[in-house]
Amino acid sequence: MSDLPSQVTIREVSLRDGLQIEEPISLDAKIELLEAVVATGVREVEATAFVSPSKVPALADAEQFAAELKRFSAPHFDVEFSALVASPNGARRAIAAGLNSIEYVVSAADSHSRANVGRGTEEATVAIADVLRIARDNEAKLEVIVATAWDCPFDGPTAPQRVLDIVTAACDLGVDRIAIADTIGTATPRRVGTLLTQVQQIIGDTPLGAHFHNTRGAGLASAYAAVQAGVTRLDASVGGLGGCPFAPGASGNIATEDLVYLLRDSDIDTGVDLDRTIEAAGVAQRLIGHELPSSLLRAGDRIGG
Amino acid sequence: MSDLPSQVTIREVSLRDGLQIEEPISLDAKIELLEAVVATGVREVEATAFVSPSKVPALADAEQFAAELKRFSAPHFDVEFSALVASPNGARRAIAAGLNSIEYVVSAADSHSRANVGRGTEEATVAIADVLRIARDNEAKLEVIVATAWDCPFDGPTAPQRVLDIVTAACDLGVDRIAIADTIGTATPRRVGTLLTQVQQIIGDTPLGAHFHNTRGAGLASAYAAVQAGVTRLDASVGGLGGCPFAPGASGNIATEDLVYLLRDSDIDTGVDLDRTIEAAGVAQRLIGHELPSSLLRAGDRIGG
Numbered sequence: 001m002s003d004l005p006s007q008v009t010i011r012e013v014s015l016r017d018g019l020q021i022e023e024p025i026s027l028d029a030k031i032e033l034l035e036a037v038v039a040t041g042v043r044e045v046e047a048t049a050f051v052s053p054s055k056v057p058a059l060a061d062a063e064q065f066a067a068e069l070k071r072f073s074a075p076h077f078d079v080e081f082s083a084l085v086a087s088p089n090g091a092r093r094a095i096a097a098g099l100n101s102i103e104y105v106v107s108a109a110d111s112h113s114r115a116n117v118g119r120g121t122e123e124a125t126v127a128i129a130d131v132l133r134i135a136r137d138n139e140a141k142l143e144v145i146v147a148t149a150w151d152c153p154f155d156g157p158t159a160p161q162r163v164l165d166i167v168t169a170a171c172d173l174g175v176d177r178i179a180i181a182d183t184i185g186t187a188t189p190r191r192v193g194t195l196l197t198q199v200q201q202i203i204g205d206t207p208l209g210a211h212f213h214n215t216r217g218a219g220l221a222s223a224y225a226a227v228q229a230g231v232t233r234l235d236a237s238v239g240g241l242g243g244c245p246f247a248p249g250a251s252g253n254i255a256t257e258d259l260v261y262l263l264r265d266s267d268i269d270t271g272v273d274l275d276r277t278i279e280a281a282g283v284a285q286r287l288i289g290h291e292l293p294s295s296l297l298r299a300g301d302r303i304g305g
Numbered sequence: 306m307s308d309l310p311s312q313v314t315i316r317e318v319s320l321r322d323g324l325q326i327e328e329p330i331s332l333d334a335k336i337e338l339l340e341a342v343v344a345t346g347v348r349e350v351e352a353t354a355f356v357s358p359s360k361v362p363a364l365a366d367a368e369q370f371a372a373e374l375k376r377f378s379a380p381h382f383d384v385e386f387s388a389l390v391a392s393p394n395g396a397r398r399a400i401a402a403g404l405n406s407i408e409y410v411v412s413a414a415d416s417h418s419r420a421n422v423g424r425g426t427e428e429a430t431v432a433i434a435d436v437l438r439i440a441r442d443n444e445a446k447l448e449v450i451v452a453t454a455w456d457c458p459f460d461g462p463t464a465p466q467r468v469l470d471i472v473t474a475a476c477d478l479g480v481d482r483i484a485i486a487d488t489i490g491t492a493t494p495r496r497v498g499t500l501l502t503q504v505q506q507i508i509g510d511t512p513l514g515a516h517f518h519n520t521r522g523a524g525l526a527s528a529y530a531a532v533q534a535g536v537t538r539l540d541a542s543v544g545g546l547g548g549c550p551f552a553p554g555a556s557g558n559i560a561t562e563d564l565v566y567l568l569r570d571s572d573i574d575t576g577v578d579l580d581r582t583i584e585a586a587g588v589a590q591r592l593i594g595h596e597l598p599s600s601l602l603r604a605g606d607r608i609g610g
Contacts, residue, residue, distance in 0.1 A: 004495070156609025186607040188570035189529050190309070214522075216607070217563035217600035221526035224494050258522035265493035295522035302491040302521070304461025 007269045009233045010256060011044040011209070012037050014284055016059065016084055017253055018241030020049065022288055024058045029287045031068055036280035037238060038072050038079055040256070041273050046103065046235070049084040050093040066097035082143070086117045088130040100140040103179070104131045106170075108162040109152030112183070116147070121162065125169050132173050143177035144170040145211065149195065151186040160195050167199055177207045179233065182222065185215025185252070189225030196229040209233030212254050214240060214293065219254040220262055227268070234259065239281035239292035257281050257296040261305070274301060312574045314538045315561060316349040316514070317342050319589055321364065321389055322558055323546030325354065327593055329363045334592045336373055341585035342543060343377050343384055345561070346578050351408065351540070354389040355398040371402035387448070391422045393435040405445040408484070409436045413467040414457030417488070421452070426467065430474050437478050448482035449475040450516065454500065456491040465500050472504055482512045484538065487527060490520025490557070494530030501534040514538030517559050519545060519598065524559040525567055532573070539564065544586035544597035562586050562601040566610070579606060 053060035069081045082101035083094040094102050106124045107113035113121045135142040149163045210226040212219045223234055237253035257277040263270055281297045358365035374386045387406035388399040399407050411429045412418035418426045440447040454468045515531040517524040528539055547558035562582040568575050586602045
C-alpha cells in the first residue's frame with residue numbers, strides 16, 4: 001500500500017465551476033448556497049470567476065457576489081475565498097473586488113486554450129508574470145491551474161511535457177500554488193499517477209492540487225490516485241455540480257460528499273463534515289432545480305460510517 | 306506505483322445482478338441483451354440465478370433462459386456461462402439446466418444472510434461442502450462469493466475475520482474460485498486494498514475476483530484498488546445495471562464500459578471491445594426502459610482513446 005497523507009485540503013468549487021455551465025441563478029440563491037457550503041467546515045472556497053460575462057453569464061455578477069463574501073470572512077469564519085481569472089485584466093477585476101487569492105488558468109492544450117481564452121498556450125504562459133505582478137502588488141496569493149492536462153476535447157491526449165513546461169515556468173516565477181486539472185473528465189488513475197509524480201519532481205515545496213470531473217466515471221478513482229501520488233489539495237463541488245461550457249462532453253465535478261466519504265474511510269482528515277456536505281448538496285439541487293449526479297445525496301452515509 | 310497485472314478477466318453480470326432488481330423483462334429481451342453482451346468479446350457471463358422465483362421474479366425464467374445459452378456456447382463462442390445459487394437445491398437446479406459453472410453466495414454479515422437466504426453465515430458456510438459435492442459429481446466449477454464483505458445494510462461494518470473464515474473454509478474444501486463482494490456499494494479503495502491483501506495471503510493459487518457496486522460513487526476507485534492489490538477478476542454490468550432487492554440502498558453494479566475504459570488506460574488487457582460494450586449498454590437501457598447510470602453511455606470514449 002502507498003503511504004497516504006494524513007490530511008487533504010478540499011477546495012469547494014460549486015460556486016464557480018459548479019454554476020458556470022448552469023442557467024444563471026440569483027445573487028440571493030448564491031448566498032444561500034454559500035451559507036450551506038461554509039457550514040460544512042470547508043476552509044477554501046472558489047467563489048467566482050472574473051471572466052467575460054457574455055461567455056459565462058452565470059458568473060456575470062462576480063463583483064456583486066464578491067462584495068457579499070466579506071461577512072463570511074475572518075474574523076467570523078476561517079475560509080479563504082478565491083476567484084478564477086483567465087487574463088491580467090481578470091486579475092485586476094478580482095483584486096478590485098476585494099479577493100486576495102487568485103487562480104490563473106492556462107490550458108496545456110493549444111486548441112482548448114484558443115477556444116477558451118482566445119490565446120494559445122505559450123501566450124497564456126507568458127502572461128503568468130503579469131498576473132503574478134498584479135497579485136504581488138496587492139499582497140494576493142496566486143495559483144496557476146493547468147487545464148486540459150490529460151486530454152483536449154479537440155486535439156486528444158495532451159503531451160505531458162506541455163504540462164511540465166507550464167509548471168516549470170510558473171514555479172520559476174515563484175507562484176504560490178500549482179493545480180493540475182482534468183478539465184473534460186477523461187483522466188484515469190494510472191495516467192493521473194504518472195503525470196502527477198512527474199509534476200511533483202519539478203515543483204519542490206510548492207503546494208500541488210488536482211481537479212477532476214466525473215464525466216467518465218473515474219473521477220474519484222483519479223482523485224484517490226492523486227492522493228496516492230502525494231497530492232494534498234483537491235477541488236470538489238457539492239452535489240457534483242459543474243462543467244466547462246467550452247469543453248464538449250464535460251459534466252460534473254467530483255462531488256464533495258462522495259470525496260469526503262472516500263477520504264474519511266482512508267483515515268484522511270479533511271475538516272469537512274459529511275452530513276452537512278450532503279445537506280449542502282441538497283441545497284444546491286433545490287436551487288438549481290434538476291437532479292445532481294451526487295451518489296451520497298441519493299444513498300446517504302453507510303451505517304457505522 | 307504498484308505493479309498492475311497485464312490482464313484482467315471481466316465477468317459480465319448484467320443478465321443476473323443487473324436484471325434482478327428490475328421489473329421482469331421477456332425471454333426474447335434477455336436473449337437480445339445476451340447477444341449484445343456476447344458481441345463485446347467478454348469471456349465470462351453470469352447468466353442467471355437459481356433462487357426463489359417469488360423472491361426474484363425477474364429471474365423466474367432461469368431454466369428457460371439456460372436452455373437458450375447452448376447456441377452461444379462452444380464451439381460457436383468462447384464464453385463461460387455461470388449461474389448464482391444460494392443453496393444446494395439451487396445448485397441441483399443449475400446443473401439440471403445444463404450450467405457447468407456455479408457461484409454459491411455466502412453473506413459474511415449474519416443479518417444480511419438471514420434476510421437474504423433465511424440462514425445465518427455459519428450454516429451457509431457449512432453448506433459449501435454440499436454444493437461442492439454437487440458440482441464435483443457433475444464436473445462443474447464452483448466459485449464461492451462472499452457477500453456483504455465490507456458492510457451489512459443492517460449491522461454496519463463486517464469484521465474482516467468473518468470474511469477470512471468463509472474464505473478459509475472454502476479453500477480448505479478446494480473450491481475453484483473465490484470472489485469478494487461489496488453487495489451494498491459502501492466499499493472504498495483503502496478498505497478494499499486492506500481486506501483483499503489479507504484474503505490473498507490465505508488463498509494460495511485460488512483465483513480471486515471482486516464485485517463492486519457504485520452506490521456511493523467509489524465503485525471504480527474500489528475496483529482499481531482491487532487490481533492494485535492483485536485481483537485479476539472483476540464483475541461488471543453493461544450500463545451499470547444492477548442492485549440487490551434485499552439490501553436497502555444498493556444500486557448499480559460498476560458499468561462494464563466505464564471499467565473497460567479505465568483498465569485500457571492502465572494498459573490492462575480485458576479482451577472486451579469498448580465500442581461494443583457501449584452499444585450493449587444502449588441495448589440494456591432500451592430494453593429496461595429507463596436511464597442507466599453508465600458514464601460512457603452518455604459521454605462516449607475520449608478522442609484518441
